[in-house]
Amino acid sequence: MPTKHQLSFLLPVLLGTLCASAGAASRLELLPAQAGDLAAPAALARSSRMSMAMAAPEGRRDAAAVSWAAGAQPLAKPVPFVGESREYYTEVSGAELAAGVAIRTSAPQAVVRVQPTGAASARGAKPIDPRAIRVRTAQGKDFNNGAGMDMLVDAERLAKAGHGFAQGTSAFRLHPSLGAGTFTLRADAPAADAGARYLVNVVEPASTVALTLRTDAVHYLHGQQLVIHADALEPAARSAMPGAALQRRNLDKMAAVRVSPAGRTFPLEFKRGRDGMLTARHQLNADETPAPGLWEVRAGAEAGSGNTAVKRTLRMGMAVAMPQARFDGNVNLIDQTDKLVARFGVEVGAGGRYEVRAPVRHGQRRHGAGGGGAFGGLA
Structure with a gap:
């Protein structure tokens, strides 16, 4: 049964404008999940059979806080990896x-x-x-x-x-x-x-035909839908220079499986869309005995037919996690005169140590100068 906790973290940048006086608290809520966010609908515990294989954490569990200066550049939006094979x-x-x-x-x-x-x-x-x-x-x-x-x-x-x-x-x-x-x-x-x-x-390093696999997200959680797009691309003109426009070569044969770090195998079924691209959708099940490594998609394809057919195989890794903890959406900011404490509501499905990390932007130092930083905490 998931349990709820409050995790407290000291912010390295004073945000005096948020809380008017010492001891005052401001209750906030996290923004709704945006496109590309890794948001779990619930915190889950692994099945009892899987949990038995995991050693219980030992030793002290004192909370620890760290902070460091952040660069002036905005955070880059993660882009899904595109695997390519010749x-x-x-x-x-x-x-x-x-x-x-x-x-x-x-x-x-x-x-x-x-x-x-x-x-x-x-x-x-x-x-x-x-x-x-x-x-x-x-x-x-x-x-x-x-x-x-x-x-x-x-x-x-x-x-x-x-x-x-x-x-x-x-x-x-x-x-x-x-x-x-x-x-x-x-x-x-x-x-x-x-x-x-x-x-x-x-x-075939000199071949112009490449099989590509692309996911619609950088990371996935148990229970989410994995979406993979398969394509075979080549230059629109045979004498085209690098960077020239590409055209799609029809994928006539496509077979792929998804393999978990523990060795479980799931077949993937690709269907052709109106644009000619092949897409596979699969519900992820990460409830297994933990094992090192990434999940992997192993694909084999043929583009074209007869004597002009081009064979390609491709293996591509991806990260899939069990959502054993998640934010419940509640945030409390408490001004303690010389520091600002943020308390995040966390729903936990399994015991362990969890890290909260986030950038702090547009803060204000004690003398009013604008500043920026980053903080992380472990509890």
């Missing part, structure tokens, strides 16, 4: 790789990375040397032993480079003379373990 992943077996796996590129000099999956790597599957991969063009021309590749990096060299790629990753770049289109990659045994699975990643 690459895609596909998982194949060693047997499929030996038979030939087709990849599709929309621009020359695509970079191809191949790695054993985590399970395959754990059971001892060896990395595939790029020289053991044969490349066949759509016209049936074969390139062997590194021919048709502009750059080759085996797993050992890539690991030493320290770029953070998964263990066993090797890579190569298609030679610019091959252009773009459909290619077949083939790696026979023993280079490819028939019983293992491999992740093939095709990256």
Whole structure:
């Protein structure tokens, strides 16, 4: 059952105009939630099953107050992140790789990375040397032993480079003379373990087609509706310079899931709007055993069809929280002669420590000079 509390904070800037005399109190109310505000309809406690997994806070719970000078610039309005991808992943077996796996590129000099999956790597599957991969063009021309590749990096060299790629990753770049289109990659045994699975990643830095995912908010709370817009954009003119107008390329195939930090998976259904953009809406359920990390959307799409189709995959993180405390809307300002105290009404659904932080603007120092500051408190 939620409980109500009053949290008191000392304001670092005297606002004498608000309270006429020492000891006087002024009762205010917070403004209604504005567009983009993260406002919870209620303070919730996690389900009993989830709460048991959380250790109770220990030690003293003395309130603490901090303050610091604020800059003169107004607070910037948070803007939702836009994820962008010019690459895609596909998982194949060693047997499929030996038979030939087709990849599709929309621009020359695509970079191809191949790695054993985590399970395959754990059971001892060896990395595939790029020289053991044969490349066949759509016209049936074969390139062997590194021919048709502009750059080759085996797993050992890539690991030493320290770029953070998964263990066993090797890579190569298609030679610019091959252009773009459909290619077949083939790696026979023993280079490819028939019983293992491999992740093939095709990256197209030179491609003009990008898959984008955009949410309608920066942060979300349990119970709110997640809204995601998916789009495929490219320059309106093929020879357009950077910054030129973009046009929409039709997304013919779209599949996505939402994954929680604890590993729960929820499918997302995208529907096309009148403007041609795909949008998914999903009710968020954050009532789970707390785990580190962000929630994640994992999407795969194809823009166009047939030989002109462009494949893309994209993973995008987002913050989703359980609203275990919230403001109840009441604020009391108390003038104590040498300081001003603000008391905020807080509704709490679960025990813990909570921080209140806010900027103070257009204050007035003791000698009448205008000032600004910021304050935060912990209770």
